[in-house]
Amino acid sequence: MGDLAAVVLVGAGTYLMRALFILALAKKRIPETVLIPLRYIGSAVLAALIVALLTDSDGKVSIGVPEVSGFLAGGVVAYRTRSQVWTLVAGMVVYWVVRSLF
Template sequence: MTDLLAVVLVGIGTLASRGIFIVGLANRTIPMPVVKALEYVGPATLAALIASMLVGDGGADAVGLPEVVGLAATVACALWTRSLTLILLVGMAAYWGTRVLS
């Protein structure tokens, strides 16, 4: 199997797995408990990324000033705005800015 064929097959599989939910739920109302549960997907994903960074290659020793500043900015923005998009932008800007300056 060539590399190109593998990439194409994975792409088709990814598209199909996402499309099934869109097509299958197009004319249905999603129950409120499911909608409420989906609100926690974004924060849970961020928490999982942070946890995997802490227990990954360097463990807690890999956490430096950019990570701490980014986390602090993210928490402050989350408490102030409750907007996931803004939280991501502020946290990443603080992380990258501190990383460039340090």
């Protein structure tokens, strides 16, 4: 019972965090000084997520030649093809190949 309550509470909290500003600002005029920082949330959070995803539970960031190679391949293919599928294929294949060499 306690476990279900915990899941429901975290679910409700998560929804509230996702909905808070979308609902609160629905009818409000958002001033330009606030709109400017909002534009940089996407780039900043994605870049921060990339580093966070490479961080293990001890707080160590593992990034070496295989990871950087995969990023370069994925980045170039994304730029050229604009395709998520090819970005995934290129990035992972290069990552696997380089990893097997080291």
